[in-house]
Amino acid sequence: MKIFTFWRSLASFRVRIGLNLKGLAPEQVFVDLFKGQHCAPAYLAINPQGLLPALIEGEGPPLVQSLAILEYLDETHPSPPLLPADPRGRARARALAQIAAGDAHSLVTPRVRGYLAAEFGVDETGQTKWAHHWLGLGLQSIEEHLTRESETGLYCHGDTVTIADISVVSVAVGHQLFGGALDAYPRLAEIIDRCFQLEAFSAAHPLKQPGAP
Known part of the structure; x- marks a missing residue:
């Protein structure tokens, strides 16, 4: 598992919390927003929107959008749950x-x-x-x-x-x-x-x- 992240990205902050709650410690790749690295071709190849974070796990395209990533983590690593039961x-x-x-x-x-x-x-x-x-x-x-x-x-x-x-x-x-x-x-x-x-x-x-x- 690999996450593309940056300290000042609040969306990355959300996903870091979720990963911590699930006991997951992915490899971190830092994409400096202040230096415009999120707009570089190398990162746009990962997320065409140029936003952080992006999560790579297994086969398939990278996962993007923090709330979608959190729900993915909740479904694939269900304990502890991040959503109520009802x-x-x-x-x-x-x-x-x-x-x-x-x-x-x-x-x-x-x-x-x-x-x-x-x-x-x-x-x-x-x-x-x-x-x-x-x-x-x-x-x-x-x-x-x-x-x-x-x-x-x-x-x-x-x-x-x-x-x-x-x-x-x-x-x-x-x-x-x-x-x-x-x-x-x-x-x-x-x-x-x-x-x-x-x-x-x-x-x-x-x-x-x-x-x-």
Whole structure:
């Protein structure tokens, strides 16, 4: 098993958590987003979209998109499970994961911020403001779900870690990397703290990866 990753990639962060929870330690290939290595022909041959991460295991094309990779890992390495046992629970966990990874994170990726700079002249301060806006909206929505819904337990759904926690943690850390705080999201912050008491989460933190400042 091989993963193409980078410390600043929040999507790679999600997959690292999943791999750690499953007790898997693939070979890591570092693709430097800051140097544009994800746009090089060698990496585009692996993932034509030029995004991280990509996972190679066995035959067939590389696996891409973090949530799809996490579900693949859950199906091929089912213990511990990353999704609840019941259909409604799985739907809720997936929804929280998608709010974080799909609705919030996707709007602050390097390619989006690069386009803002190149096409509209948005400077670094403006890009940070943009990131705070979209990540904040996502986190606020998640906070409302966690606060209102009885399915919330020690973690985002119940008392065991799910794909929801993995995705929410990644976006919360992304918000912090942009200089944001979690004070406005107390229930979410409580769950984030609990997640980072687990080695699978703490060891996967972006700032603990090779190349991080």
